[in-house]
Structure formats: structure tokens, C-alpha cells
Amino acid sequence: MSGSWEDQGWDGQDWKGQAWDGPDWEAAAAGEIDEQDLRVLATLRTVVQASDPVPSGLAERAKFAMSVAALEAEIAEITTTTAELAGVRSTQYDRAGTITFSSDQLSAMITIEVVDGGNARLSGWVSTGSTHVELRERSRTQETTTDDAGRFTFSSVERGMIHLVMRRLDDPQSRPVITPAIEI
Numbered sequence: 001m002s003g004s005w006e007d008q009g010w011d012g013q014d015w016k017g018q019a020w021d022g023p024d025w026e027a028a029a030a031g032e033i034d035e036q037d038l039r040v041l042a043t044l045r046t047v048v049q050a051s052d053p054v055p056s057g058l059a060e061r062a063k064f065a066m067s068v069a070a071l072e073a074e075i076a077e078i079t080t081t082t083a084e085l086a087g088v089r090s091t092q093y094d095r096a097g098t099i100t101f102s103s104d105q106l107s108a109m110i111t112i113e114v115v116d117g118g119n120a121r122l123s124g125w126v127s128t129g130s131t132h133v134e135l136r137e138r139s140r141t142q143e144t145t146t147d148d149a150g151r152f153t154f155s156s157v158e159r160g161m162i163h164l165v166m167r168r169l170d171d172p173q174s175r176p177v178i179t180p181a182i183e184i
Helices: 025-030 035-051 058-071
Strands: 077-081 098-102 107-114 119-126 131-136 141-145 151-158 161-168
Touching (some): 119 161, 141 151
Antiparallel strands (some): 107 119, 119 151, 131 141, 131 161
């Protein structure tokens, strides 16, 4: 719609008859959720549940599909790191600079170089031919393909928990290889 509020049938007053010059969305978004907001959300939930209910068994089917996908992947084990692990209860620990993973299908070695306080550079090598590599971080997934020598690089990786998913391109029928989550 275009035009002024009056052109759209508004008389400048809200449903309670109080003066109103349009929504102040920023103020509404910044405010706390109050009882009126909770009533509106409850009404919206009722309408959505009645008009488009969640199919029965959807949650169970989704969990099953994720379990099957996980079973179809091969889990790589950490075989070596360049730093000794500190005690489990310790808050002080060394971050590994190089980590080697291995599975029945492939081996991979990654080197982690801290770029700044919040980011790192991850360089790696895979023992097989051409491989698609996914780097899964907290808030995003990055993807690349190894070069002819099996090398790959992710230049800006958020510090925190990550893991890799590797798929061999020379053997499309092979299962993906997933590394355990590591903290960089």
C-alpha cells in the first residue's frame, strides 16, 4: 500500500481511541516482553497449530534420519597432536598447533595458526585424492576442495569448537569422514 495513514483508512487513533502516528518498531523490539505480548504470542500459537499443525511423529522421524546419517559416516580418530593435554579439571591448557586424524578411508592433518584474538587460520592435508572439505563452526559452515596434493586452507575460522566433514571426490560411493569436535 502507498499513501498516508488516512489514505489507508486509519484515522490516527489506535483501537483504544488514543492518538497514534504509526508503529515505532525499534522501540517495540527493544522493549521487554509484557503480558500483552505473551497473549498475542499464545493466540498466534493457537492459530498456527490449528491451521498448520506439526505432523505427528515428525520429531521422531527427524531424530531417526539424523541417526541414520551419522551411522552412514565414518568417524576419524585423533591420532597425534603437538601439545600435551592438561588435566581435565584445569582451566589452563595448551592449544594444539597440529592435529592428525585417521580413519579407514583417509588420514588428515591440520595446522592451526592463531591470526588474532577471535580468528585462526586452518591449513590441512588429506591423504587421498581430491576431497571436499566442510569446516563446521558455531555460526557457519565453510567449504573447499583440496588441491592436487591434498592441501586445503580456511583463512578465517572463528575460535571455538569446530569439526571437519570430508567427502572423497574420487570415490563418490564412500562414506563421509567426520572428525571429532576440537576447540581452536
